[in-house]
Amino acid sequence: MGLEERRKREKEQRRSAILNAARKLFFEKGFKYVTVDNIAKKSELSKGSIYLHFKSKEEIYTHILFSDIEKFNKKSAHLFQDNKSAAELILEFACIYFDFFLNDRELFRIMMTFMLHTEDMNLAESVNEHIIEVTNNTIKIIETILQHGIEQGEFPPDINVxxxxxxxxxFLNGIISLHLFTGKEASREERIRSTIKGSLSIFIKGLKSFRRSDEMISQNNNFQTI
Amino acid sequence: MGLEERRKREKEQRRSAILNAARKLFFEKGFKYVTVDNIAKKSELSKGSIYLHFKSKEEIYTHILFSDIEKFNKKSAHLFQDNKSAAELILEFACIYFDFFLNDRELFRIMMTFMLHTEDMNLAESVNEHIIEVTNNTIKIIETILQHGIEQGEFPPDINVxxxxxxxxxFLNGIISLHLFTGKEASREERIRSTIKGSLSIFIKGLKSFRRSDEMISQNNNFQTI
DNA sequence: GTCATTTGCTGACCAACGGTCATATGATGA
DNA sequence: TCATCATATGACCGTTGGTCAGCAAATGAC
Structure with a gap:
């Protein structure tokens, strides 16, 4: 069985080499401007070999998105180690979430591109499912924080978690979209940070005082508007 | 002077023909999949003629975005006619904003693409400025509503408008990004509506009870986290 | 009406690029 | 050693945004 294992290992090594090369190039030049030829050269393989491992260029960057988000999710586990309030955890999560994309802006572009073009992308079916799964895992971290807030009595149990x-x-994605690539470069980071912090605080305050009756009133207004 | 005017008029007619043709095709097939050749044929011009009017394919769809957003902004002026509370206005604005993109989903993709790739786009300088301006005008509608809320005493003057x-x-863009192109088609609209309404209500509630002291506490928490 | 000049349009061309696959090369095992 | 199988290669292909030499049409002077 040594033969098969070696082959498997080598195939995995090639695959990693492709992903590593692609990752460097994407984050250096922008994923739109990196060609499959560039990736092939940097990974010291032929262009055709790339397609032995990945269905398309889109699949390459989707895999990179997958593994980076997976790492982020794991890293976020540390959030729950200290005994912090849910409000603090939400803000802290928001902060590390933004830092994640601030560090690799191209990753944010890739993620938003994925979300905007999910149905169009040329991916193996399993890749699609996997990326959706890890994205959901990120969202579930927020859910866990909210549940924690309810259990601790910070938030009313009425809220729709x-x-x-x-x-x-x-909200986080929207703010990052709004400011990460536009406006004066020097003030982008600070603007995002303060907007996230300021507005999440308002949201949290609203959460803390939420009553189900608030929701009903809101729905009544809706009927009147229609 | 009749000659120049006719020429000007004809040039403008050709330009409109291109934009109209492009708009139909983009919204039918998705802007990524429409070629300049397609647009040329549909507008009954040669491909080279397209480039007499527009610098690039990107500029075509940016113009479409510009004019559609401009129309939206004008249409939104009716919001202020009735004597509604700021809370109601925010929710109503959110509703018509979402309807705008629900009606033409491709427009949302174009807008997000613009925001994600502003620096990369092959546009005449003035086009860039114009699209940023109309986008800011949309944002200013929200600002006007918030100011209205402060003047009416709905929101405290402390809030950072x-x-x-x-x-x-x-937030609106983030929610639309999250749900407009993913998940079960049948439930997308309702999911977006209820998320926007539910969460904006929470945000508004937070706004109503906001105190500048809230902001200071939030900043102190931040120092502890770092 | 003719013709030189100016203006505008056309579509063949070009480079680039994602993806394909016939052919070549390398590995394996009898 | 050699037949067979597995894998890698890179020339090729179709497509597409954008260009521009050449042509067509419009204009205005005579």
Whole structure:
């Protein structure tokens, strides 16, 4: 069985070499501007070999997104070690989430591209499922924090946890989208940080005083508007 | 002077023909999959003629984005006609904002693509400025609503209006990004609506009870985390 | 109306690029 | 050693955004 294992190992090594080469190039030049030829040369393989391992260029960057987000999720586990309030945890999570993309901006572009073009992408079916899964795992961290807040009595049990976790995640992505690539370079980081912190604090304050009756009133307003 | 005017008029007609043709095709097939050749044929011009009017394919779809957002902004002026609370106005704005993109999903993709790749796009300088301006006009609608809320005593004067308007806009885009192209098609619309409404209500509740002391506490927490 | 000049349009061309696959090369085992 | 199988290669292909030499049309002077 040594033969098969060696082959398997070598195949995996090649695959890693491709991903590592691609990752460097994408983050250096932007994934849109890196060609498969560039990746082939940097990984010291032929262009055709690339396609022995990946279905498409899109699949390469989706794999990179997958593994980076997976790392982020693991790293975020440390959040729960200290005994912090849920409010603190949300803000801290937001901070490390932003840092993650600030460190590799291209990764944010890749992620948003994935979200905007999910249906169009040329990926093996399993790749699609995997990326959706790890993305959901990120969102679930927020969910866990919210549940923690409910258990600790910080937030009322009335809140729609699923909805709030999506809202917080959407909010983070929206703010990052708004400021990470536009406006004066020098002030982008600080602007995102303060917007995230300031507005999440408002959201958290709203959460803390939430009553189910608030939701009902809101729905009534909706009927009147229609 | 009749000659120049006719020429000018004809040039403008050709330009409109191109934009109209492009708009139909983009929204039918997705802007990524429409070629300049397709646009040329549909507008009954040669491919080279397209480039007499627009610097690039990107500039075509940016122009479409520009004019559609401009229309949206004008249409949103009706928001202020009735005497509604700022809370109601925010929710109503959010609703029509989402409807705008629900109606033309490709437009949302174009907008997000613009935001993610602003620095990379092959546009005439003025086009870039114009699209940023109309986008800012959209954001300013939210700002006007917030100011209205402060004047009416709904929101405390302490709130950072500029930051909140960006937060709300970012939030809307983030939620739309999250759900417009992913998940079960049948439930996407409702999911976005309820997330926007539910979470904006929480945010608004937080706004209503905001005190500048809240902000200071939040900043202190930040120092402890670092 | 003719013709030189100016203006504008055309579509063949070009480079680039993702992806393919016939052919070549290397590994394996009898 | 050699037949067979597995894998790698890079020339090739179709496509696409953008270019521009050549052509067509418009204009205005005579």
């Amino acid at each position: 699923r909805q709030c976790r999506n809202a917080i995640w959407g | 500029r930051q909140c308007r960006n937060a709300i806009w970012g």
